[in-house]
Amino acid sequence: MLTPPRPEIMEALTAVFREVLDEPALTLREDTTADDVASWDSLNHIDLIVAVERKFKVKFTTREIASLRNVGELATLIQQKPAAQH
Amino acid sequence: MTFTSVQFLVFTSATLVLYRFCPLRFRAALLLVASYLFYWTWSPLAAAGMAAATLLAFLAGKSVQGEDSPHRAKITATVVICLLTAYLAFFKIAAVLPRFGRLALPLGLSYYTFKLMSYVMDIYWGKIERQRDLFAFAAYVAFFPQIVAGPIQRPGQFMDQLPPKKTAISMGVPRIAWGLAKKVLIAGNLAAAIAYVFGNAGSLHTVEALAALYLFPLYMYVDFSALTDIAIGVALLFGIESPENFNRPFTASSISDYWRRWHMSLTTWLADYVFTPLRMATRSAGKAGLAFSITVNMVAIGLWHGVAWGYLVFGLIHAAALIADSFTVRWRTRLFNANPRLDAWGKLFGVLITFHVVGVALVFFRAPSVMEALALLRHIFLFSGSVNAELAHLFAMAGARAFLAGLVGLAVMELVERYRPDRWWARLEVALPWWLRRLAATTGTVLMLAGIFILLVRAEREATPFLYQIF
Numbered sequence: 001m002l003t004p005p006r007p008e009i010m011e012a013l014t015a016v017f018r019e020v021l022d023e024p025a026l027t028l029r030e031d032t033t034a035d036d037v038a039s040w041d042s043l044n045h046i047d048l049i050v051a052v053e054r055k056f057k058v059k060f061t062t063r064e065i066a067s068l069r070n071v072g073e074l075a076t077l078i079q080q081k082p083a084a085q086h
Numbered sequence: 087m088t089f090t091s092v093q094f095l096v097f098t099s100a101t102l103v104l105y106r107f108c109p110l111r112f113r114a115a116l117l118l119v120a121s122y123l124f125y126w127t128w129s130p131l132a133a134a135g136m137a138a139a140t141l142l143a144f145l146a147g148k149s150v151q152g153e154d155s156p157h158r159a160k161i162t163a164t165v166v167i168c169l170l171t172a173y174l175a176f177f178k179i180a181a182v183l184p185r186f187g188r189l190a191l192p193l194g195l196s197y198y199t200f201k202l203m204s205y206v207m208d209i210y211w212g213k214i215e216r217q218r219d220l221f222a223f224a225a226y227v228a229f230f231p232q233i234v235a236g237p238i239q240r241p242g243q244f245m246d247q248l249p250p251k252k253t254a255i256s257m258g259v260p261r262i263a264w265g266l267a268k269k270v271l272i273a274g275n276l277a278a279a280i281a282y283v284f285g286n287a288g289s290l291h292t293v294e295a296l297a298a299l300y301l302f303p304l305y306m307y308v309d310f311s312a313l314t315d316i317a318i319g320v321a322l323l324f325g326i327e328s329p330e331n332f333n334r335p336f337t338a339s340s341i342s343d344y345w346r347r348w349h350m351s352l353t354t355w356l357a358d359y360v361f362t363p364l365r366m367a368t369r370s371a372g373k374a375g376l377a378f379s380i381t382v383n384m385v386a387i388g389l390w391h392g393v394a395w396g397y398l399v400f401g402l403i404h405a406a407a408l409i410a411d412s413f414t415v416r417w418r419t420r421l422f423n424a425n426p427r428l429d430a431w432g433k434l435f436g437v438l439i440t441f442h443v444v445g446v447a448l449v450f451f452r453a454p455s456v457m458e459a460l461a462l463l464r465h466i467f468l469f470s471g472s473v474n475a476e477l478a479h480l481f482a483m484a485g486a487r488a489f490l491a492g493l494v495g496l497a498v499m500e501l502v503e504r505y506r507p508d509r510w511w512a513r514l515e516v517a518l519p520w521w522l523r524r525l526a527a528t529t530g531t532v533l534m535l536a537g538i539f540i541l542l543v544r545a546e547r548e549a550t551p552f553l554y555q556i557f
Contacts, residue, residue, distance in 0.1 A: 065366060
């Protein structure tokens with residue numbers, strides 16, 4: 001399967017974040033960080049990552065996750081994953 | 087040389103004068119020399135140990151970044167992290183083993199080894215570039231305002247500020263004065279009460295045991311945040327901004343909220359380098375993985391303070407509370423969203439429960455042994471029947487005048503940290519004519535320096551060490 005286009009990735013990420021953080025009104029931007037979302041903390045950070053992995057059928061490494069600075073970088077990381085993984 | 091000594095005031099002032107006249111490119115080197123001089127006064131041998139560990143991490147950073155094979159980079163990073171952990175663990179264990187003659191813990195060991203580990207990990211994770219200047223890197227590790235008890239600053243955050251172009255004396259002096267006032271006027275006055283209740287954990291009255299439970303968290307906050315205030319203030323004198331360590335922790339309405347407000351530079355460090363990697367490794371195990379990662383993380387926080395059963399129980403109590411918190415958070419959020427009228431009650435109830443969990447855990451943290459901690463908690467329920475007699479006994483043992491002064495001081499501190507008169511002043515100041523502003527600033531600084539001197543003289547006479555200086 002081909003990598004989905006960027007707006008679709010952001011849309012799917014928003015849906016995943018809304019579900020995991022239980023915030024139906026949450027909106028994500030490329031530059032959103034954990035500091036911008038009160039309910040997003042280190043305790044549920046990996047729950048988000050696991051949900052994203054399931055949604056896009058990809059696997060991340062700790063090194064990849066640790067170097068992420070915002071949601072946009074997560075979207076880029078998903079795009080960079082080998083197409084076969086999607 | 088402790089932070090609360092006239093000697094430290096002279097040392098800092100002399101370094102600052104040199105710093106003001108020092109060309110920018112030599113400022114990091116000057117900080118390095120001053121920091122090692124400061125460390126040398128504690129122990130020359132420990133200074134050599136810190137230098138060796140610094141060199142190891144510096145070379146590891148170079149090797150990890152220069153490595154083409156990710157596999158070999160991983161091996162190098164892992165080996166160096168293991169070596170640094172072993173170095174830290176050796177001293178922590180040797181400190182309690184009679185076989186090693188209860189070896190004294192090198193000053194700031196727990197803080198600078200964490201700085202070194204985060205440097206290696208951040209390079210491995212690609213978050214920062216390796217440092218090319220060994221002396222600037224060594225200055226970061228040994229930076230004397232942060233060496234005694236943190237805050238644990240991340241390498242990137244510190245390095246980005248080098249060379250500091252501006253000193254921030256007008257911000258640093260009030261912060262130092264505030265820290266000293268908290269230490270001397272509040273913690274100093276309450277020290278006798280705390281020493282008495284924990285020194286006699288097995289033979290307390292109900293009121294005294296309750297005082298231990300309720301007062302010690304506040305005492306610990308005053309003492310540790312005072313040390314942090316002084317550290318942040320002194321760093322500001324040299325133009326370095328440090329991360330904050332506290333954000334009014336006892337307003338926390340849940341235990342996870344508490345850990346976002348207490349010793350923040352340590353908890354975010356552990357969240358990044360211990361909890362998150364563990365969580366990633368156990369993510370396929372669902373809730374069990376979460377519970378396991380929380381337990382390891384909180385036991386690590388406990389044992390970071392030292393190898394003792396009390397610290398282990400402290401970590402386990404927090405682990406249990408955090409697991410309960412994270413397992414029920416979704417349910418609680420839904421409950422309060424559906425019933426907005428319950429929200430305020432839920433918050434109040436949350437603050438009370440959180441404070442009690444923290445208080446009970448701290449009894450194990452502070453009591454000389456787990457058995458004495460249990461005895462102290464049991465005494466809460468053995469009421470003699472006379473509040474007056476029990477209170478009179480506590481006041482007599484704690485030094486009535488000092489104890490009262492300490493309690494009043496706690497109330498004043500809470501009001502100041504809640505309403506922040508310094509922020510009002512900053513807003514008001516802008517409206518003043520320039521000459522009045524300058525006059526007020528100069529008078530304020532002179533008064534605060536005089537206050538600092540008076541407090542230091544008193545602190546030297548009383549000589550109650552900071553709790554967090556020993557970690």
